Amino acid sequence: MTEAEIADIMRQFLWAGVWMGAPMIGAALIVGIVVGLFQALTSIQELTITFAPKLLVMLLVFWLSAGHMARMLSNLFDTVVLKAIAGT
Template sequence: MSDADVTQIAAATMMVAAKVAAPILLTALLVGFLISLFQAATQIQEATLSFVPKMIAVAIALLVTGNWVLSELVSFTHSLFDQLPALLDRT
């Protein structure tokens, strides 16, 4: 296994991690932004007002995108295991 192989696998891993994390992170970002706008408009500074809706929205995002996330991770793992014999032959 060469340095280029390791770099390619690391780049693919980071891309999969970004794709898998994006729905949850974007949901939390959007809900947090909307709650912040609401708090700024009403001057209500309650910590649970920010935390609870964000937690509920992230849980819903996990329920909606969980199947896709799992299939992406399984597909990536299968591709890594498929590449393994070719990577080991190059040593």
């Protein structure tokens, strides 16, 4: 296995990680902006008020996207890891 092949495998794994984490990060970003706007409009300056909504939304998004993430990991394992082990 050459260095270029190893770098390509690492690139594929990193992109898979980005695509698996993007829905949760995006949801946390949107909830953070909405709660921040709510706090700015109501002059509530409590720092812990963003934690519970973000946590709940991220758990919901994880629950909804867990099947997609499992399929992505399974596909990555089939197409990259097994080929690397077999040497093809």
